[in-house]
Amino acid sequence: MRRALEVLEEEAIYILREVAGQFERPILLFSGGKDSVTLAHLAVRAFAPMPSPIGWLHVDTGHNFPETTAFRDAFARELSASLSVRYVQDSIDAGLVTEETGPRASRNGLQSVTLMSAIRELKIDAAIGGARRDEERARAKERIFSHRDAFGSWEPRQQRPEVWRHFNGAKSVGEHFRVFPLSNWTEQDVWAYIAQEQLPLPSLYFSHRRRVFWRDGVLFADTEFLRPEAGETVFEADVRFRTVGDASCTGAFESTADTIEAVIAEVAGLRMSERAGRGDDRRTDSAMEDRKRHGYF
Numbered sequence: 001m002r003r004a005l006e007v008l009e010e011e012a013i014y015i016l017r018e019v020a021g022q023f024e025r026p027i028l029l030f031s032g033g034k035d036s037v038t039l040a041h042l043a044v045r046a047f048a049p050m051p052s053p054i055g056w057l058h059v060d061t062g063h064n065f066p067e068t069t070a071f072r073d074a075f076a077r078e079l080s081a082s083l084s085v086r087y088v089q090d091s092i093d094a095g096l097v098t099e100e101t102g103p104r105a106s107r108n109g110l111q112s113v114t115l116m117s118a119i120r121e122l123k124i125d126a127a128i129g130g131a132r133r134d135e136e137r138a139r140a141k142e143r144i145f146s147h148r149d150a151f152g153s154w155e156p157r158q159q160r161p162e163v164w165r166h167f168n169g170a171k172s173v174g175e176h177f178r179v180f181p182l183s184n185w186t187e188q189d190v191w192a193y194i195a196q197e198q199l200p201l202p203s204l205y206f207s208h209r210r211r212v213f214w215r216d217g218v219l220f221a222d223t224e225f226l227r228p229e230a231g232e233t234v235f236e237a238d239v240r241f242r243t244v245g246d247a248s249c250t251g252a253f254e255s256t257a258d259t260i261e262a263v264i265a266e267v268a269g270l271r272m273s274e275r276a277g278r279g280d281d282r283r284t285d286s287a288m289e290d291r292k293r294h295g296y297f
Contacts, residue, residue, distance in 0.1 A: 005193050009042065012181040014165065015144060016046040016128070019179050020053055022169035023126040026179075029115075030056040030083065032072035033244045035130030035182060037199055038190050042181065043128075044079060054128065055082040059114050061107040061246045062089045063225040068244045071202040078200075086118040103229050104216075106249040116152045119176060126169070128179045134186045136273060144183050150174035187242070187274050188267050195260045204241045207258040212237050218251035242274040 019026045028043055030036045043052045058072060076083040088107050091097045091114045100106060119127065133140045141156045145167040148154055160168045169177060182190070194201065211222040213232045220226055222234050225247045239252035240263075257266045 005189065005196060008185055008189055009045075009193070011165075011184065012039075012042045013046040015167070015179065015181040016043055016054070018167050018169075019126050019128060020047070022167070023177070025123050026054050026126040026128060027057045027084075027122065027124045028054050029127055029129045030058050030072065030076070030081075031130075031245065032058070032068045032075065032202055033130070034190055034194060034201055034205060035132065037075065037201060038185075038193055039128065039130045039182060040075070040079065040081065041197060041199055051080070055084065057084045057086065057118060057122070057124075057127070059111045059118065060085050060087050061111060061248075062087060063107050063246045063248045065202070065204055065221075065223075065244060065247050065250075067204050068202050071200070075200065084118070084122070086114050088114045090114070091117065106246060108246045108249050112152065119152070124176060125171070126177045126179050128181065130182050131180050132182050132185050132187070132190075134273075142178075142180055142183065144180055145169055146178040146180065147171065148176050148178060152176075154178075188264070191260065191264045191267055195264060202244055204244045205263065207238050207240045207255050207262075209236055210239050210252065211235070212239060212252060219253055220251055221247060223247045 028036070028039060030040055040056070043054050047053060056076060060069070073083075075081075088097070088110050091110065092099050096117065097110045097113045099110070115127070118124070131139050131142065133142065143159045143162050145160065145162065146154060147159060150172075162168075171177065185193075193199075211234050212219050213222055213228045213234045214220075215228075215232060219237075219239065221239075222228060228234050237254050238256055240255040240257060241250060241252050243250055255266060257263045
């Protein structure tokens with residue numbers, strides 16, 4: 001396993017160095033989740049002993065779990081990272097997007113508009129994300145260097161071929177790339193690397209007691225951003241989260257895994273995608289692909 005992780009680490013570091021060499025204003029999309037923590041660590045390692053030339057950007061929906069945003073800020077301070085935060089609420093206030101209403105409303109999809117505003121404002125030509133191909137079938141269509149047009153749109157049939165380790169970052173004015181150095185990693189690989197490197201994580205990833213309720217087959221946390229409807233019973237359970245995104249659409253699952261070793265053992269036995277608990281991915285069969293075509297991560 002260690003040798004496999006060394007190969008994946010070396011590939012990711014190579015990709016990050018290619019980004020630094022091919023683009024003028026790259027940014028790392030940092031959410032505080034396990035994949036972005038891994039990516040941030042790799043970005044430091046890729047350029048050590050010099051400081052990483054890649055800053056961080058978080059698009060904050062305003063509906064994040066407080067444990068995640070507190071961790072985000074603490075981790076950025078620990079690594080002396082240049083963290084910029086842009087808020088979906090600002091896009092709503094400016095009339096750029098309309099907030100969804102109703103019991104299944106979410107700001108998750110609205111992030112695309114805020115992200116594109118930040119890309120234009122900061123003149124970003126490469127946005128580096130922690131997405132992996134094993135997360136969801138639309139992710140599996142991504143190239144490592146994923147071309148986006150001037151509107152941030154993704155068209156899978158028009159992506160450049162990637163032969164061996166040759167990455168084509170050529171673009172026209174106004175276009176940019178999304179870059180995914182962890183494309184070939186699996187959830188199990190990420191957890192094994194976190195254990196090996198002893199990386200810190202938000203507490204949400206480990207078993208804890210929380211008030212939850214079932215909705216549409218997903219176990220949601222009872223928070224100020226998502227409240228049960230009539231007929232939905234709130235109860236306490238030992239749960240953890242496999243992803244730590246927007247609280248309005250991120251599901252938990254019952255678990256007693258409270259250490260990294262226990263999580264690794266648990267993940268090895270799971271037979272569902274880690275995004276199976278994301279409510280926004282259940283809206284249609286092509287929900288993720290539809291969002292990505294309009295600028296989503």
